Amino acid sequence: MILIDALYINNSGGKVLLDYLIEELEKTDKEVFYLLDERIQKEKLQLKKNKVIYLKASLIKRRNFYKENKNKFSSILCFGNLPPNIKTSAKVYTYFHQLLFLDLPKEMSFISKKIYYIKTRFLNAFKKNTDYWLVQTELVKEKLSKKYAIPESNILVIPFYPPFTSEVKTNIRKEHQYIYVSNVSKHKNHLRLIEGFAKFYDKHKKGKLILTIPDDASEILNSINVKVNQGYPVENIGFVDRNSLCQLYTESEYHIFPSLTESFGLGLVEAIENGCKIIGADLPYTYAVCKPSLVFNPLEVDSITEALSLSLQKNTINSESKVKNEINTLISLLH
Structure with missing residues (x-):
């Protein structure tokens, strides 16, 4: 069984990509378990037979989930930048898509900088719990490798995004x-x-x-x-x-x-x-x-x-x- 851990994804571009990933996974015959943020629970997922659980996006809740299920999954995709809190028996991929873990704009507030500093400490502590990192561009691969001393061979560049399928078009630009x-x-x-x-x-x-x-x-x-x-x-x-x-x-x-x-x-x-x-x-x-x-x-x-x-x-x-x-x-x- 596959685990999609997207506990920290609830809006913006990350949510667009998550929705697209779920949509495409549901077209396959793969057995998938989704761990999702409770803030998106009101949205009705179109699942064929797969299961989903919604939790509060917290490190403690996430750790408890992994402690209870650490040997249940054959592969795991963490979709919110952070690998699992604990080591599991699964093949783990962590999708990294937040450059604020790498570079903070100079004009960012002091409080925001402190928050991201703490988050980088967690990422550094958990990085041993993933087998591979997945990123969208070579630029992010280079920065991630340098900042966290991750071998480039463990970082895969796999961009993806939902194509527009709507027929709503206009010839008037x-x-x-x-x-x-x-x-x-x-x-x-x-x-x-x-x-x-x-x-x-x-x-x-x-x-x-x-x-x-x-x-x-x-x-x-x-x-x-x-x-x-x-x-x-x-x-x-x-x-x-x-x-x-x-x-x-x-x-x-x-x-x-x-x-x-x-x-x-x-x-x-x-x-x-x-x-x-x-x-x-x-x-x-x-x-x-x-x-x-x-x-x-x-x-x-x-x-x-x-x-x-x-x-x-x-x-x-x-x-x-x-x-x-x-x-x-x-x-x-x-x-």
Whole structure:
């Protein structure tokens, strides 16, 4: 039996990947047990015959689960960056997709830095409990190996992501429409983007910025409301489902991505698949997954403004993806 341990996954890009993984596993005849975060319990999983248990995402709950079931599984995929708390008899793969375990942005708050420092101590303590690490890019492989002294032979690069299957498309791509599909973690850098767009609009009186900010992100929502009241074309559409997201990508000219750190940058790949050009942060993670149309320094508002200004030119190159979906390779490891 296979264990999918995703106890710490409940939102954002990690949740998108988890949903896709479960969907594809359920198409196989593999016997799977899912250990999931109780915060997603209200969602109805479509399971054929496999079992699921929901727990509070805590180290103690997780340790107790492994103590009770350490010899029950033939292979384990830990999907939340941390290997099992204890050694098991199974072949263990740990999917690592959080760059904040590797590099912390300088402007991150002191408390947040302390929290991630503690998490890195746990990862270091548990790393002996996994056989292999799975990552999305060569960049993450290199950083993970260096930070935690893990042999590169034990780190497998297996990118995967859900393709868009919706037939909802549009032939009308709105000129100078810029989108940023992202959650609101501090490193996502929304406030600089909003300021940079406002300065761009002051200069050219062109463009529209669309964001996907949830209702509880008061600081960013306040910033958006101030700009809207001042007459700037900034629109927040909140959370969007996959079909609506597909429509948003296909009608927008650019996806601007100012994040300060990413393990993959799922939005970059999705946007390119749907014909968007990328205005990306001039950081290694961007080049690891794509060839962007334009880049900027994500720490400088004026650099964002300049990149937006350059996007008005008619000869901007198309963006190209450098990764492919290897979900079948991932699933083949689990037996």
